[in-house]
Amino acid sequence: MAKARVTIDVGNDGVAVITISNPPVNALAVPRLKEKFDEAIRRNDIRAIVLTGDNDKFSGGFDINVFQKIHETGDLSLMPDVSVDLVVNTIEDSKKPIVAAAQGLALGGGLELTMECHARIAAPKTQLGLPELTLGVIPGFGGTQRLLSKAIEMMLLSKSITSEEGKKLGLIDAIVPPEELLKVSRQWALEIVERRKPWMRALHRTDKIGSLSEAREIIKQARKQAKQTARNMPQHQASLDVIEEGIVHGGCNGVLKLVLTETAKGLVHFFFAQRLTSKVPNVTDLGLKPRPIKKVAVIGGGLMGSGIATALILSDRYVVLKEINKEYLQKGIKMIEANIRGWVAKGKLTQEKAGAALSFLKGVLDYSEFKDVDMAVIENIPLKQKIFCDIEKACPPHCILATNTSTIDLNKRHTQDRIIGAHFFSPAHVMPLLEIVQSEKTSAQVILDLMTVGKAIKKVPVVVRNCIGFACTLLVNLGVDLYRIDRVITNFGLPIGPFQLQDLAGYGVAVAVGPIYDKAFGGRVYRSPLLQLMMKNGRNGKNNGKGYYIYEKGRKPKPDPSLLPIIEESRGLTNIMPGGKPVSLTNEEILGMILFPVVNEACLVIDEGVVIRAADLDIASVLGMSFPSYRGGIVFWADMVGPKHIYESLKKWSECTCICIFIF
Numbered sequence: 001m002a003k004a005r006v007t008i009d010v011g012n013d014g015v016a017v018i019t020i021s022n023p024p025v026n027a028l029a030v031p032r033l034k035e036k037f038d039e040a041i042r043r044n045d046i047r048a049i050v051l052t053g054d055n056d057k058f059s060g061g062f063d064i065n066v067f068q069k070i071h072e073t074g075d076l077s078l079m080p081d082v083s084v085d086l087v088v089n090t091i092e093d094s095k096k097p098i099v100a101a102a103q104g105l106a107l108g109g110g111l112e113l114t115m116e117c118h119a120r121i122a123a124p125k126t127q128l129g130l131p132e133l134t135l136g137v138i139p140g141f142g143g144t145q146r147l148l149s150k151a152i153e154m155m156l157l158s159k160s161i162t163s164e165e166g167k168k169l170g171l172i173d174a175i176v177p178p179e180e181l182l183k184v185s186r187q188w189a190l191e192i193v194e195r196r197k198p199w200m201r202a203l204h205r206t207d208k209i210g211s212l213s214e215a216r217e218i219i220k221q222a223r224k225q226a227k228q229t230a231r232n233m234p235q236h237q238a239s240l241d242v243i244e245e246g247i248v249h250g251g252c253n254g255v256l257k258l259v260l261t262e263t264a265k266g267l268v269h270f271f272f273a274q275r276l277t278s279k280v281p282n283v284t285d286l287g288l289k290p291r292p293i294k295k296v297a298v299i300g301g302g303l304m305g306s307g308i309a310t311a312l313i314l315s316d317r318y319v320v321l322k323e324i325n326k327e328y329l330q331k332g333i334k335m336i337e338a339n340i341r342g343w344v345a346k347g348k349l350t351q352e353k354a355g356a357a358l359s360f361l362k363g364v365l366d367y368s369e370f371k372d373v374d375m376a377v378i379e380n381i382p383l384k385q386k387i388f389c390d391i392e393k394a395c396p397p398h399c400i401l402a403t404n405t406s407t408i409d410l411n412k413r414h415t416q417d418r419i420i421g422a423h424f425f426s427p428a429h430v431m432p433l434l435e436i437v438q439s440e441k442t443s444a445q446v447i448l449d450l451m452t453v454g455k456a457i458k459k460v461p462v463v464v465r466n467c468i469g470f471a472c473t474l475l476v477n478l479g480v481d482l483y484r485i486d487r488v489i490t491n492f493g494l495p496i497g498p499f500q501l502q503d504l505a506g507y508g509v510a511v512a513v514g515p516i517y518d519k520a521f522g523g524r525v526y527r528s529p530l531l532q533l534m535m536k537n538g539r540n541g542k543n544n545g546k547g548y549y550i551y552e553k554g555r556k557p558k559p560d561p562s563l564l565p566i567i568e569e570s571r572g573l574t575n576i577m578p579g580g581k582p583v584s585l586t587n588e589e590i591l592g593m594i595l596f597p598v599v600n601e602a603c604l605v606i607d608e609g610v611v612i613r614a615a616d617l618d619i620a621s622v623l624g625m626s627f628p629s630y631r632g633g634i635v636f637w638a639d640m641v642g643p644k645h646i647y648e649s650l651k652k653w654s655e656c657t658c659i660c661i662f663i664f
């Protein structure tokens with residue numbers, strides 16, 4: 001890594017400024033960090049030290065590329081020369097005071113480095129965080145023991161705080177404007193030398209948590225919570241072990257012992273796959289500049305349209321919401337207001353920001369407001385073809401025409417280069433995935449513009465070619481208990497099983513997309529009568545409290561024993577149980593029968609060039625299907641399971657059941 005370097009610059013005041021420089025985020029695979037500290041501590045002309053980062057950033061933490069290399073080679077000796085022994089003992093126990101001057105970001109090992117210093121000065125809005133768990137590892141520089149009880153929350157939730165919040169918590173000593181950061185930090189360091197400011201060694205502070213029993217209680221609660229929320233993630237419990245060890249026995253015991261786990265492999269892959277989505281050949285490599293998208297028309301104020309409008313106004317875009325009559329318009333606006341109120345209730349938005357967001361919204365019944373919009377998004381509504389003709393006339397020539405659907409064929413319907421698919425996932429203001437569906441004619445500029453606006457509204461845009469959506473799977477007609485299927489899937493790490501998901505979505509969606517999937521997947525689709533039977537029996541999922549589960553207010557969904565006759569009828573009609581008897585399957589086989597067909601479809605999608613790269617499907621599966629990120633995404637997981645095993649299993653099952661994909 002030739003570009004990584006550490007410099008030392010000694011001023012007339014006797015303060016040495018050590019600068020970490022490793023673009024783009026000053027990651028900590030920097031050679032000679034310890035040597036520079038040793039030099040500064042040894043030299044007689046140096047009285048104090050300031051540690052900072054180049055290019056307005058302190059550090060994004062340990063170099064994640066190194067984790068990736070270790071995963072590829074299995075060689076742990078690739079870990080560079082930045083370790084607890086080198087950094088902690090050198091910095092924290094230094095005979096000369098060391099002050100961290102942080103701006104931009106101080107994440108992971110970067111934040112931990114600042115904690116080892118004897119004081120911390122930060123620029124406003126510096127991002128402080130311990131995101132290690134999102135990579136399957138734990139903080140490794142002993143920072144957890146230094147970060148008071150706040151560390152537990154920051155670590156387990158991988159939630160960043162600003163330097164302003166850090167100041168309130170006592171993590172930051174002073175906040176100063178960026179242009180004064182170095183000046184104040186040098187001064188501070190000298191004042192420590194002159195005993196005019198305290199010389200604090202964070203590890204030896206006693207005020208970081210209350211009594212030992214209080215600390216143990218905090219950790220106990222955190223363990224309980226992590227057990228529920230992060231069942232398959234060993235790094236959560238491991239990070240708590242490390243904190244406990246540090247608090248109870250003192251010192252620091254943070255080591256990167258989890259680097260080689262499957263979880264870390266999946267999460268590191270996910271990290272890079274997510275960054276790769278912003279590199280689209282023939283789009284992002286052409287030197288184009290994104291155009292500003294300030295005003296957007298949303299046509300259709302249903303569930304999707306109102307969700308999209310919410311996401312846009314929350315990111316300060318003017319939205320013109322168009323409906324066909326007053327009643328529908330009112331409904332749409334009410335939904336948007338409810339979305340915003342929901343965010344306020346959850347503490348994600350202040351009242352003030354909610355008011356500001358709503359001021360960006362205007363409801364309309366005609367096209368007169370469309371003359372200066374930069375983008376028009378059409379919800380999945382009837383008469384789309386006619387609406388396209390209307391808005392082509394009403395919108396200015398530069399306006400992007402986007403349609404939110406997975407089922408419209410852009411190639412067949414339109415040829416203009418400014419038409420594009422913007423496939424949001426419901427609820428659109430919450431779900432992070434934005435599939436950008438390009439047609440053969442969509443221009444690179446339009447794709448880039450939509451990618452940029454997608455990022456601005458906090459989505460992860462993934463560019464795909466024109467294709468029709470995925471299906472879920474079902475094994476019930478073969479005799480498998482449907483609640484067991486849901487359990488297998490949730491134990492694997494998806495938030496809910498396929499049946500509970502159907503209950504939540506309502507059965508209308510599944511019925512509506514059935515024929516579209518039939519057409520798209522041809523012989524690979526299996527149609528079960530179960531859903532129709534459910535509806536015939538007055539069940540419509542969570543909506544009417546009766547689905548595969550029983551829904552009662554304030555209670556967890558309960559399995560419904562009265563479902564059995566419906567299931568029996570469905571099994572009777574399909575008659576696919578071998579010898580009329582339920583099949584006997586292990587949980588692993590159930591999982592495979594549900595997920596391997598999805599892997600199969602993923603391979604076809606890659607083969608047909610619908611996605612640019614396999615890793616994009618990993619991102620889409622995690623952000624759109626809620627596939628667990630710690631398994632790296634559907635394709636990465638399949639590679640771990642082994643293509644041979646998947647192929648042989650699919651072959652065996654298709655020979656005995658003729659089933660590839662189940663649709664219900």
Ligand SMILES: C[C@H](O)CC(=O)SCCNC(=O)CCNC(=O)[C@H](O)C(C)(C)COP(=O)(O)OP(=O)(O)OC[C@H]1O[C@@H](n2cnc3c(N)ncnc32)[C@H](O)[C@@H]1OP(=O)(O)O
Nearest residue numbers: 024025027060061062063064065108109131139140141275
């Ligand atoms: C011992 C320690 O306790 C262990 C650790 O420190 S583990 C590392 C902990 N740090 C992290 O998890 C930070 C991860 N990074 C991030 O969250 C975000 O990248 C960020 C907030 C720093 C910047 O976000 P953003 O401005 O949106 O830019 P983003 O596109 O994500 O990243 C910019 C580039 O920096 C790279 N990058 C970011 N953090 C990196 C890191 N820690 N190591 C190596 N590369 C990193 C990205 O891969 C990307 O590279 P690319 O341009 O070649 O694709």
